[in-house]
Amino acid sequence: MSRTILYARVSTEDQNSSHQLAQAEAAGFTFDKVVVDHGVSGVSVPLAERPEGKRLFDMLHRGDVLVVRWVDRLGRNYQDVTDVIRHFMREGVVIKTVINKLTFDGATTDPMQAAVRDALIAFMAATAQAQAEATKEAQKAGIAAAKSDQAKYRGRKPSFDRDQLSAVQQMLADDAGASQIAKATGLTRQTVLRIRDDVAGAEAALARWQREDA
Template sequence: MSRIVLYARVSTADQTTAHQRQQAEAAGFTIDEVIADEGVSGISIPLRDRPEGRRLFDKLRHGDVLVVRWVDRLGRNYQDVTDTIRHFMRQGVVIRTVINSMTFDGATKDPMQEAVRDALIGFMAATAQAQAEATKEAQKAGIAHHKATSPQKYRGRKPSYTRDQLDLMRDMLTQGAGASEIAKATGLTRPTVQRLRDDMEGAEAVLVKWSEAAA
């Protein structure tokens, strides 16, 4: 009997696997099992080397569906992500994403369809790596902004958004999503999304300031 397995990865304390499950269920998925890695980088640690990611390779069977919020949950390294998706497709596993409702499987034998599918996989994997690099730069800019404007260790009002929400928003903006769609996915209000979108560097700085002061 085939199963629908959600793989969730969170790399910071204020991200949650529960939020990723809620997003998947809101998108219409009936999740049979959740496998999650917490506090694990998607850049430096391949899926096979993560404690729970390794279980996916052991558990998934032909006909199973692997659900991820987006391909960046599998990893943020181009080679790792493309290798992973192709491995699962060869095993008869279907990969589906919550964002953009993408589906990848190895069922087609038509060379043109295979070429289009593989090109899309490559594009999404490359985008995941590019986003990781952009996020790293945004965090650096946020730290610099915080040091320049608020050198004292004072965190002020708690942010109205979490790391998980800001990261999801950044992902969706890259995919061309509008404010209303992002608000629905993140649980933020539309005005909040618009405010954060207009100053992502400042939004990052607020999270940095809060986390530093709480440390």
């Protein structure tokens, strides 16, 4: 009997994966099991080396569906993401994303459909790595701002966490509207607009609080 499994990942121990589950359920998914990695980098730690993610390789079987918020939950490295998706497709597992509603299925025998699918996989994996690199640069700018004299006052604690900020940045890159992003991430539309208008400032706000709460 086929199963539907959600895999969620958050980058720090203090982040909460519940909004990834809520976002998936709002998109119409129901799950037989939820697998979560906490405090794991998608850039430096491949899925097969994560405490929980590595279980997916034994857990998933032909006919099962693996749901992720977006391909960056599987990884933020081009080679790792493409290898993982192709591995699961060879095993007969269907991968679906909540954002963009993509489906990667290895069952197709039509060469044109397969070519389009493989090109999309490559594009999404490249986008995940590019987004990770852009986020890293924004984080550097935010940390620099947090360390400046003007940043001695922390201000109000951000209403978003690292995972939500990454999701907003990803959806903005995909040209999603503020209302759509707000619904998907659980943030207010005003918060999404503030992030859109000042990504470095959002990064700085997180950096200030994380630095002093550490």
